[in-house]
Amino acid sequence: MKAIKGAIRLVAVAGLVLSLSVPARAHVVEAGADLRVTQTFGAGDVTLVITGVSQVPAPLRVSAQAIHSASLELGVELRSLTHGSRSTGSVRIGQGAATLRAEHAGPYELYVRAGDEVSLIPFRVLVPGGASWAMVSDGAFLLVGVLLVVGVLTGRLSRPVVGAASAAAAVAVVVMLLRPYLPAAQPEGAAPVAEAGRPYVQGRFSTLPARPATGADFTLTLRLADGATGRPVDDLAVHHEAPAHLVVTSQDGAVFRHVHPLRTAPGVLAVRLRVPQPGRYLAHAEIERQNSGGQLVSGAFEVLGAAQPDTVSQDTAMPRLTPAAPAAGSPVTIEISPEGPVQPWLGMPGHLIVRSEDGVHLAHAHGTAAGASALRFTLSLPEPGRYLAWAQYATGGRLVTRPFIVEVER
Ligand SMILES: [Cu+2]
Structure with missing residues (x-):
């Protein structure tokens, strides 16, 4: 009789715990979420949208969006950095998507070509993973169930059986209650968790040609080196939809460009520019290393030639x-x-x-x-x-x- 009462109590507790346990998958929202990366090609800003996947292998869709209406075809190639697999496609701004193929979770590079400009966007394909503590609580629940079924079937809900089931239920309850404080499951394909705060970046701006001329295209390159090791910094986090936000202004402020340089190699960001006015220009890049705060890297360069009308329009403001x-x-x-x-x-x-x-x-x-x-x-x-x-x-x-x-x- 006592044993039956114990079993009823146990079932009640298990039911309560199950009703309390909400699926806690919010921590891995990155897995399956879209990644938006804005890059400035000669024609203007293009936002590449890489749709998230919830499992692998899976088709990986890449589309392109832009505010401007310029028609631009982009060649895209998905390159696995661990398995070497590649899949290619093409996409037009605002029109459909290229369907590439992700064979596994982990690091990839999206090669994007627009005309003669190329960007290599590093990213990770993440799929939801299971946490070990979740397995412990699932296992404990399973044990409770098995013990109860065995007890009922054999008609012997003896004290040891109820005791063991109670212990398993207690473990499950404790894990459930601690759930909000336990580490989130690491999604499959995620980078190893790094120490918080990475060294400051040393940034170096240069132009090609070294002396740009007004009205002619030139390339502004930013090389990022780790302040501790001197190695190329290739762990930029995408923030506000871009790995880097670059503001180029003439010293007097008459010329203003806000662009999103292409990653052309590890630690190398480059953008094609054309400015109408000679003189000194300032470059300010906003970047953010993964697991670190934002940083501002600045530099300056000189432009030669005669003044020309600006091709980029500015409107008057009445703030x-x-x-x-x-x-x-x-x-x-x-x-x-x-x-x-x-x-x-x-x-x-x-x-x-x-x-x-x-x-x-x-x-x-x-x-x-x-x-x-x-x-x-x-x-x-x-x-x-x-x-x-x-x-x-x-x-x-x-x-x-x-x-x-x-x-x-x-
Ligand atoms: Cu920006």
């Missing part, structure tokens, strides 16, 4: 600043009114880039939509002085850049 006279080190809110509904660009409704006149400071703020017709940015600027600002958003199928000046008084 509203609150407070109207911002103070150094305290927040200022900047409101811009786009001419129409904004579409997300780089995962955000709007971007604001602010550079101190001397180029020492560069800030990047993200806008929030304030009602249907305003974008709002909040940031604080470190010291008094004159700042050059550019608000950027996408609307009506084009990227709009609105430059303005922010005077910080005290």
Whole structure:
């Protein structure tokens, strides 16, 4: 009689635990999620969308999106870095997807070719994995079930059987209760977990040709070396839909380019540019190493030749600043009114880039939509002085850049 009571109690506890245990798969959301990587080819920004897979082998779809309507065909090739397998295809901007094939989880490289420009995008195919502690609790539940069934079938729910089942149920309960505090399952194909915080990057900008001329294409290259080992840095995390955000401005601020350089080799980022005005240019790259914070790498280069009209249009801005006279080190809110509904660009409704006149400071703020017709940015600027600002958003199928000046008084 006692044994039966014990068994009933046990079943009740097991039922309670099962009802409490929500499937905790949120930690591996990366597995099966899409990866969006923006790269600037000569024709403009192209966002490559690599769809996630939930198992391998599986077809891996790659599509291309752009704000601009330029028709561009991209050749793509998926290259496994561990097995050497390759699959190729092609895709047009805004039209369908190339279907490649992922044979296994792990590191890959997506080769993307547009005309004579090539980018090699490293990424990982991840599929959900199981955690060992989940196996322990599953095993414990199985044991409870087996013991109860055996006990009932043999008609002998003896004290040792109930005791063993109780112990197994206790293990399952403990694991379930600790579930939120236990490490998440590592998805299959993930990189080994590295120590948090990697060394600072040493960045070096160069141009080809060494002395670019106005109105002619040149390549701006950024070489990234690990501050400790000097080896190429090839572990950039994709943040705001790109491995690197590069802002190139003429010293006077009249010329502004926000581009997403192509990874041409490990630790090497390059982008093709053309500028209309001679003089000194500043380059600021925002990067983020995996498991580390963001970093800003800056450099400068010289452009020769005669001034020409700019091919990249800028619109006038009428920003509203609150407070109207911002103070150094305290927040200022900047409101811009786009001419129409904004579409997300780089995962955000709007971007604001602010550079101190001397180029020492560069800030990047993200806008929030304030009602249907305003974008709002909040940031604080470190010291008094004159700042050059550019608000950027996408609307009506084009990227709009609105430059303005922010005077910080005290
Ligand atoms: Cu960017």
